[in-house]
Amino acid sequence: MSFDNGLRMLPPVSQGSVSQTKEVGRNTAYGVHDTLREGFRTVRSEIIPKHPVENIDSQWQETQEQLRMTMHRRAFGLHAPLRLQMEKVLVSQPRRIPVLPVSNLGLEILEGRDQTIDYEDFLGDPHLSTDMMDPHTAMERVLGLGPL
Numbered sequence: 001m002s003f004d005n006g007l008r009m010l011p012p013v014s015q016g017s018v019s020q021t022k023e024v025g026r027n028t029a030y031g032v033h034d035t036l037r038e039g040f041r042t043v044r045s046e047i048i049p050k051h052p053v054e055n056i057d058s059q060w061q062e063t064q065e066q067l068r069m070t071m072h073r074r075a076f077g078l079h080a081p082l083r084l085q086m087e088k089v090l091v092s093q094p095r096r097i098p099v100l101p102v103s104n105l106g107l108e109i110l111e112g113r114d115q116t117i118d119y120e121d122f123l124g125d126p127h128l129s130t131d132m133m134d135p136h137t138a139m140e141r142v143l144g145l146g147p148l
Contacts, residue, residue: 007067007070007071008063008066008067009063009067010056010063011055011056011059011060011062011063012059065111068112069081069084069085072084084110087110088107088110088111091104091106091107091110092104092107097135097138097139098138098139098141098142
């Protein structure tokens with residue numbers, strides 16, 4: 001992460017070229033277009049550039065994080081953003097039993113997402129998950145005790 005001197009509120013609007021090329025066949029063994037993973041291939045979607053708002057939306061979180069780190073650096077010194085980054089790394093790697101639901105409240109607090117309601121908050125219900133596993137089998141897999 002770079003700490004530039006500007007306090008940028010919005011991501012920079014990138015001036016894309018008229019045509020964009022997609023990587024064809026990056027997930028397949030034969031180098032052909034995978035319709036099931038990437039959708040139908042159309043010439044229009046490959047030629048027409050993205051809308052500038054789509055670029056801003058894709059870079060929004062990163063820009064807000066850079067702004068927050070720059071403000072912390074200016075207000076409290078260089079140690080504040082470094083400490084926050086260290087705490088994020090530590091909090092984002094919790095040790096838990098694999099079948100328990102994931103709730104990383106510490107990371108949400110450090111990123112400032114604890115006071116917002118996003119679609120993950122009400123659509124990410126762990127009870128609706130399809131990948132339920134036996135706790136004993138999951139722990140055997142994590143510890144490397146059972147058959148793979």
